Amino acid sequence: MKCSIDPSFDPRAAYRLPLWGAGVASGLIGKALHLAQPLVADDDAIAPTLAQAAVAKANVQSVSALIDSGAATLLWGDLRRDLASRLGAGLRRRTSSVPVLLAPANYGGLGFNDFAQTYEWEAFDQRGDRLLLILPGEAHELARRLTAGTGRPPLVLAETAGELERPALRPITVFFNGVDGLQVINLNLDNWPHSRGLRATIDAAKEIISRRAAPPASMHNPLLELARRALGAAVSICAGARAADMGKLARVCEAAGLVALANALDRMDARRDSVSALATAYLSSEIMAGLNWV
Numbered sequence: 001m002k003c004s005i006d007p008s009f010d011p012r013a014a015y016r017l018p019l020w021g022a023g024v025a026s027g028l029i030g031k032a033l034h035l036a037q038p039l040v041a042d043d044d045a046i047a048p049t050l051a052q053a054a055v056a057k058a059n060v061q062s063v064s065a066l067i068d069s070g071a072a073t074l075l076w077g078d079l080r081r082d083l084a085s086r087l088g089a090g091l092r093r094r095t096s097s098v099p100v101l102l103a104p105a106n107y108g109g110l111g112f113n114d115f116a117q118t119y120e121w122e123a124f125d126q127r128g129d130r131l132l133l134i135l136p137g138e139a140h141e142l143a144r145r146l147t148a149g150t151g152r153p154p155l156v157l158a159e160t161a162g163e164l165e166r167p168a169l170r171p172i173t174v175f176f177n178g179v180d181g182l183q184v185i186n187l188n189l190d191n192w193p194h195s196r197g198l199r200a201t202i203d204a205a206k207e208i209i210s211r212r213a214a215p216p217a218s219m220h221n222p223l224l225e226l227a228r229r230a231l232g233a234a235v236s237i238c239a240g241a242r243a244a245d246m247g248k249l250a251r252v253c254e255a256a257g258l259v260a261l262a263n264a265l266d267r268m269d270a271r272r273d274s275v276s277a278l279a280t281a282y283l284s285s286e287i288m289a290g291l292n293w294v
């Protein structure tokens with residue numbers, strides 16, 4: 001089964017339409033569904049129409065039910081291995097985003113990155129390992145709402161942000177324990193009503209955000225720096241500019257175990273042509289992308 005991209009697709013309209021014969025999509029949120037005969041594409045997408053209608057069962061009762069079922073990831077080491085496997089490598093690397101359901105033990109600072117023009121929100125697992133969640137720079141109110149909650153840390157459905165050098169995830173949906181069971185807020189599709197006393201919490205959060213710096217950058221990775229330098233040299237060659245010290249950079253890459261990249265740099269140093277530069281750029285980009293989720 002092959003899927004094609006529909007340029008007329010409107011997610012907000014689709015959210016209000018029937019899905020899988022089980023009811024309107026927005027009304028199925030938070031329920032357990034049984035699909036007897038799902039039609040699954042090569043990319044694991046499920047067809048919107050099925051030979052046999054799906055059956056909507058009872059509401060999921062709590063965040064704990066999702067965790068106990070194994071649907072959510074608790075440890076970021078497991079998450080990185082899963083993402084590295086699903087994203088693939090080389091010419092088989094996925095270009096589309098990959099979803100993950102996170103169950104953070106707690107959240108850290110929220111800050112604004114002036115350079116990237118994004119909000120950055122820290123999420124920690126049970127071992128203190130850190131992930132970075134990013135929100136668009138214009139999502140001021142959303143950033144405040146997400147960090148204003150109290151009680152058990154919410155679960156977050158997020159997607160890979162697709163940035164080459166900077167592993168981060170973009171929140172899509174949050175899951176809370178509500179009065180009548182699991183409460184689900186799709187950040188781009190649902191209205192998020194204010195609960196009693198929440199406005200005061202948001203106002204307090206505004207004060208915190210205004211004086212809180214962005215979360216610290218990830219630890220320096222020397223292999224990433226070498227790949228970045230090699231990519232810069234390749235770009236210079238493609239642009240017809242001078243790229244100095246490629247031989248020296250090749251020897252450092254070789255000593256660091258990046259033998260294929262070292263060989264590519266040597267060829268590019270000898271030939272100074274666009275073909276060898278493109279080969280070096282490809283290897284550099286693969287190394288940079290591969291270091292994201294390892």
